[in-house]
Amino acid sequence: MPKVLPIVAVLAVMLIAGCASAPPEGGGNISENVTPGGGELGGTVSAPTQFNATYLMTIGGTYGSGPNSFQAPVGVAIDPATGKIYVCEEFRVKIYGSDGEYIKTIGSSPGKSNDSFKGPSEVEIAGGKLYVADTENARIQILDLDGNYIATIGGTAGSGNYDFKDPNDVFVDSSGNVYVTDGENNRVQIYDSNQKYVATIGGTAGSGDYSFREVGGVAVDPAGNIYVVDAFNNRIQIFNSNREYVATIGGTTGLGDYEFKSPNNIALDSAGRIFITELTNNRVHVFNPNRTYLGMIGGVSGRGNYEFKAPTGVDVVGNKIYVADRYNNRVQIFQYTVS
Numbered sequence: 261m262p263k264v265l266p267i268v269a270v271l272a273v274m275l276i277a278g279c280a281s282a283p284p285e286g287g288g289n290i291s292e293n294v295t296p297g298g299g300e301l302g303g304t305v306s307a308p309t310q311f312n313a314t315y316l317m318t319i320g321g322t323y324g325s326g327p328n329s330f331q332a333p334v335g336v337a338i339d340p341a342t343g344k345i346y347v348c349e350e351f352r353v354k355i356y357g358s359d360g361e362y363i364k365t366i367g368s369s370p371g372k373s374n375d376s377f378k379g380p381s382e383v384e385i386a387g388g389k390l391y392v393a394d395t396e397n398a399r400i401q402i403l404d405l406d407g408n409y410i411a412t413i414g415g416t417a418g419s420g421n422y423d424f425k426d427p428n429d430v431f432v433d434s435s436g437n438v439y440v441t442d443g444e445n446n447r448v449q450i451y452d453s454n455q456k457y458v459a460t461i462g463g464t465a466g467s468g469d470y471s472f473r474e475v476g477g478v479a480v481d482p483a484g485n486i487y488v489v490d491a492f493n494n495r496i497q498i499f500n501s502n503r504e505y506v507a508t509i510g511g512t513t514g515l516g517d518y519e520f521k522s523p524n525n526i527a528l529d530s531a532g533r534i535f536i537t538e539l540t541n542n543r544v545h546v547f548n549p550n551r552t553y554l555g556m557i558g559g560v561s562g563r564g565n566y567e568f569k570a571p572t573g574v575d576v577v578g579n580k581i582y583v584a585d586r587y588n589n590r591v592q593i594f595q596y597t598v599s
Contacts, residue, residue, distance in 0.1 A: 311555025
C-alpha cells in the first residue's frame with residue numbers, strides 16, 4: 261500500500277448533510293447554527309457559519325504521462341512565494357505555474373537514486389525546499405525547488421527512529437521541524453531542521469487517544485498544535501505543542517457533518533480553518549478553528565466541476581483550495597469565502 265489512498269482501494273456542492281445543486285456561477289453556500297467545540301483549542305467563540313466555494317480551474321483531466329496529463333495524482337503543494345503548483349504522481353513531481361501552465365518534471369522513472377521516486381504520496385514546500393514523501397522507498401526526499409537533491413530522512417523499511425513503513429505525508433512547521441506520518445507504524449515521527457530525530461506521537465494500532473489505525477495526513481498550526489488524520493478510525497486527532505492529546509474531530513463512519521469515510525489528508529488556512537479530504541465520500545470537509553462544522557466541497561463521485569473520484573492531497577494558500585483528484589487525473593482549484 262504505497263499511500264493512504266489505497267487504504268480503501270458538478271456542478272454540485274454538498275450542503276450541510278445533503279446535496280444541492282450549485283448556483284449557476286458555481287460554488288455553494290452553507291449556513292447552519294453551530295456549537296463551538298470545547299477543549300484547549302475551543303471555548304465559547306463566534307464562528308463563521310457560511311462557506312462558499314467557487315470553481316476556478318483544472319490542471320490535467322486525462323490519464324497519461326504528458327505535461328498536462330496525470331497518472332493518479334495524489335499530492336499537491338503550492339509555493340507561496342511564486343504560486344507554482346507541485347503535483348506528485350506514480351514516480352515523479354510535476355511543476356506548473358500559477359496559471360496552470362506546465363513548467364517541468366522531477367523524476368523520470370521509478371527508482372531509489374537521489375533524483376528518483378517510487379510511489380510518492382505527498383509534497384510539501386517550506387523554507388525554499390521541496391519535501392517529498394517517497395512512500396515506497398520509505399523515505400522523505402528533500403530537494404530545492406528546481407529538483408536538485410539536498411538530503412534524505414529514512415530510506416529503510418522498519419520501526420526505528422529513522423525508519424518508516426509507508427510514510428504518507430510530510431509537513432514542515434515555522435521552525436523547520438519536519439513531521440512525517442508513518443502509516444503502517446501508526447505514528448507521527450518528528451525531526452528538527454537538521455533532520456535529527458526529536459519525538460514520536462503514537463506507535464500503537466488502536467482507537468484510543470495516541471493510537472492510530474493507518475496515519476494519513478498531518479498539519480501544524482502556528483501555535484504548534486498538531487492535526488493528524490487517523491484514517492481507519494475515521495477521525496482527526498489533535499495534539500498540542502507538547503504532543504499532549506487535546507481533542508478529536510469525527511470518529512464515526514458516515515456522511516454527517518462530523519463523520520468521515522476514509523479521511524486522507526489535511527490542510528489549514530491562515531485563519532486556522534481545517535480542510536480534510538475524504539476518499540470514499542468524495543469531498544473536502546471544512547471546519548472552523550474551534551472544530552465546528554463549516555461546510556464542504558463535493559460529495560458526488562463524478563468528473564464535473566465540484567465532483568471528485570478519491571480526492572487525496574489538499575493545500576490551501578490565500579483563499580484558494582487545491583485538490584488532487586486522483587482517479588480523475590487532475591487537480592481542481594477553488595476559491596472560497598466565509599462569513
